Amino acid sequence: xxxxxxxxxxxxxxxxxxxxxxxxxxxxxxxxxxxxxxxxxxxxxxxxxxxxxxxxxxxxxxxxxxxxxxxxxxxxxxxxxxxxxxxxxxxxxxxxxxxxxxxxxxxxxxxxxxxxxxxxxxxxxxxxxxxxxxxxxxxxxxxxxxxxxxxxxxx
Amino acid sequence: xxxxxxxxxxxxxxxxxxxxxxxxxxxxxxxxxxxxxxxxxxxxxxxxxxxxxxxxxxxxxxxxxxxxxxxxxxxxxxxxxxxxxxxxxxxxxxxxxxxxxxxxxxxxxxxxxxxxxxxxxxxxxxxxxxxxxxxxxxxxxxxxxxxxxxxxxxx
DNA sequence: TTAGATGCAAATGTTTTGCATTGCG
DNA sequence: CGCAATGCAAAACATTTGCATCTAA
Numbered sequence: 001x002x003x004x005x006x007x008x009x010x011x012x013x014x015x016x017x018x019x020x021x022x023x024x025x026x027x028x029x030x031x032x033x034x035x036x037x038x039x040x041x042x043x044x045x046x047x048x049x050x051x052x053x054x055x056x057x058x059x060x061x062x063x064x065x066x067x068x069x070x071x072x073x074x075x076x077x078x079x080x081x082x083x084x085x086x087x088x089x090x091x092x093x094x095x096x097x098x099x100x101x102x103x104x105x106x107x108x109x110x111x112x113x114x115x116x117x118x119x120x121x122x123x124x125x126x127x128x129x130x131x132x133x134x135x136x137x138x139x140x141x142x143x144x145x146x147x148x149x150x151x152x153x154x155x
Numbered sequence: 156x157x158x159x160x161x162x163x164x165x166x167x168x169x170x171x172x173x174x175x176x177x178x179x180x181x182x183x184x185x186x187x188x189x190x191x192x193x194x195x196x197x198x199x200x201x202x203x204x205x206x207x208x209x210x211x212x213x214x215x216x217x218x219x220x221x222x223x224x225x226x227x228x229x230x231x232x233x234x235x236x237x238x239x240x241x242x243x244x245x246x247x248x249x250x251x252x253x254x255x256x257x258x259x260x261x262x263x264x265x266x267x268x269x270x271x272x273x274x275x276x277x278x279x280x281x282x283x284x285x286x287x288x289x290x291x292x293x294x295x296x297x298x299x300x301x302x303x304x305x306x307x308x309x310x
Numbered sequence: 311t312t313a314g315a316t317g318c319a320a321a322t323g324t325t326t327t328g329c330a331t332t333g334c335g
Numbered sequence: 336c337g338c339a340a341t342g343c344a345a346a347a348c349a350t351t352t353g354c355a356t357c358t359a360a
Contacts, residue, residue, distance in 0.1 A: 175313085175314085176314070176315085177313085177314055177315065179314095179315060179316080181315080181316070182315090211317080212316085212317085213316065213317040213318065214317090215316080215317070215318080215319095216315080216316060216317070219315085219316090237325095
């Protein structure tokens with residue numbers, strides 16, 4: 001059982017109570033699978049791990065559940081490439097916005113946070129009369145290991 | 156015939172010559188359609204306009220051709236939302252990189268360029284040992300007209 | 311003449327949906 | 336018990352591909 005399982009489980013329970021939804025064995029299993037693997041997972045990986053713990057779960061259930069997790073604030077959805085979406089656990093307490101550096105050679109994903117950039121984004125938006133609600137910033141490049149030795153240190 | 160048609164046509168011709176490809180009536184028509192409408196177009200709009208000028212063009216041809224235009228450097232492809240990709244004409248001379256502000260209420264797209272942000276992005280990437288090849292930055296918000304009067308001034 | 315381009319239909323890959331059945335509250 | 340959730344299959348959607356035919360060079 002992953003470290004932050006209890007906190008996420010509590011949040012989910014509270015969200016379901018508020019919305020009149022039900023906590024099923026599938027949803028608990030998907031939550032466990034979601035929190036036990038790599039930080040960024042796509043549906044197919046999630047489905048595989050979920051089925052390891054609870055055979056027979058349908059893929060539609062995983063899609064529906066991840067959507068629910070996003071609404072409940074325990075997951076974030078990212079679309080880095082044109083392929084399948086990836087999901088990332090939301091931090092329990094401080095869920096600061098962060099952005100991503102993506103290595104196009106080994107698919108490694110590094111997170112970063114930069115207040116200066118965020119401030120400039122707000123200023124740009126304001127300058128055009130926009131009230132900002134969200135943003136997306138993805139930096140694509142080649143990480144050190146891949147650039148110098150062609151060796152990926154993470155997978 | 157749109158303003159920048161000739162320049163784009165020249166670039167395309169040159170690219171095709173280099174690659175041993177052929178300039179067909181369809182490709183010329185798609186170029187004309189591409190340059191005659193809104194700055195940002197999706198395939199279906201492009202197909203409609205193309206067929207108005209040249210009935211019978213297949214959608215696969217438009218997909219293939221836009222891919223070609225991107226390679227030839229006369230179009231940029233953007234994936235703002237999860238829907239279909241949008242294409243934008245590249246500026247003939249100075250094709251500076253720019254980013255986008257997207258109004259989630261009226262789908263208006265405003266372009267901007269901010270060297271300070273670009274510089275900070277480079278610095279962030281370098282700090283993580285990445286050699287940057289590309290980036291994507293999209294700011295989502297509500298534009299002035301929609302926020303104050305619920306009226307969109309562009310569509 | 312011939313390699314490349316086209317149009318159609320079919321395949322692909324991701325995600326959503328309809329529906330009969332199951333199960334949580 | 337009743338409404339929500341599930342699993343399955345099918346649909347939806349954007350995009351790509353196979354292939355016979357056509358056409359620019």
